[in-house]
Amino acid sequence: MTDQLSAVFGALADPTRRAILARLRAGDANVAELAAPFAMSQPAVSRHLKVLEAAGLITRSRRATARLSHLEANPLRDATAWLAGYREYWEESHDRLDELLARLQDTHPEEDEEPT
Amino acid sequence: MTDQLSAVFGALADPTRRAILARLRAGDANVAELAAPFAMSQPAVSRHLKVLEAAGLITRSRRATARLSHLEANPLRDATAWLAGYREYWEESHDRLDELLARLQDTHPEEDEEPT
DNA sequence: CCCTTCTAGAACGAAATGGTTATAGATGAC
DNA sequence: GTCATCTATAACCATTTCGTTCTAGAAGGG
Incomplete structure (x- = not known):
């Protein structure tokens, strides 16, 4: 996890953290609000937020005693850019092949096999 | 890591595994070929391949004693689809808003304020 | 000030991760 | 069958991760 x-x-890679990001699309929130949906202690959520902050996915500010988390989606753009390098490997091939196979199945239903 | x-x-999340995927874009390869670029033992690479296989990112076949790894990019499409739910948070907002604010600052430098 | 509110840190434990070396297993060649 | 080749598994270790509980710290309100 160097870069x-x-x-x-x-x-x-963590469902809790993805859920937190999803929640933050609805607006900034403090730790208590973010922790509410989860069967998990507050310190656990605080550490998830620390991970998200280290990845640049959130920034934080204070409002009174509360600390607001704010979604920073730019790193997600970088991730998307990386994934884009693999687009051609699922865009061109499978879908068209699947369509082709679907049409073949319509006419010849027996030709489908499940190779273990 | 349940889902x-x-x-x-x-x-x-691992650079070695991303490099392996990158290599597989050039075509199927056996373990020895995949391990070559890394200062790492063969069993270590075998376990990285196991992780990639568990994630559905590669499939494997035999050719004589060798086992060929084959890139399966479909899971990357799913990942891209998830990330697409955040597109609006970096596409529409920042760049255009920043440009707008920059132009406003040029003509009315005082109207910018930082709430809290 | 003191007290309440909200969050972070410390200390701990269980499990997962990522690497090692040594060895077993599968496959094809002879 | 025997041997060579290629890869997986076993056993081990260090580190990280993810959760816990308890406590400390920061910021405002009365």
Whole structure:
């Protein structure tokens, strides 16, 4: 987890953290609000936020005693850019092949096989 | 790492595994070929391949004693689809808003304020 | 000030991760 | 069958990760 991309993908590898990001699309929120949906202690959520912050996926500010988390989606753009390098490997081939196979199945239903 | 998306993002969180995927764009390869670029033992690479396979990012076949790894990019499409849910948070807003603010500052430098 | 509110840190434990070396297993050649 | 080749597994270790509970710290309100 040395580079930025690894940190971003690593942050996204956790369902709780993805849910937190999803929540933040609705607007900034404090730790208590972010922790509410989860059967998890507050310190656990605080550490998830620390991971997201380290990956550059959120920034934080204070409002009174609360600390607001704010979504920073730019690293997600970087991740998307990386994934774009693989577009051709699922765009051209499978979907068209699947369509082709679907049409073949319509006419010859027996030709489908499940190779273990 | 219970669900599929977590497995995919988790697999992508490692630079070695991303490099392996990059290599596989050039064509199928056996373990020895995949291990060559890295200062790492063969079993270590075998386990990285196991992680990639578990995430659905590669499939494997035999050719004589060798096992060929084949890139399966479909999970990357799923990951891209997830990331697409955040597009508006970096595409529409920042760049255009920043440009707008820059132009406003040029003509009315005082109207900019930082709330809190 | 003191007290309440909200969040972070410390200390701990279980499990996962990423590497090692040594060895076993599968496959094809002879 | 025997041997060579290629890869996986086993056993081990260090580190990281993810959760816990308890406590400390920061910021305002009365």
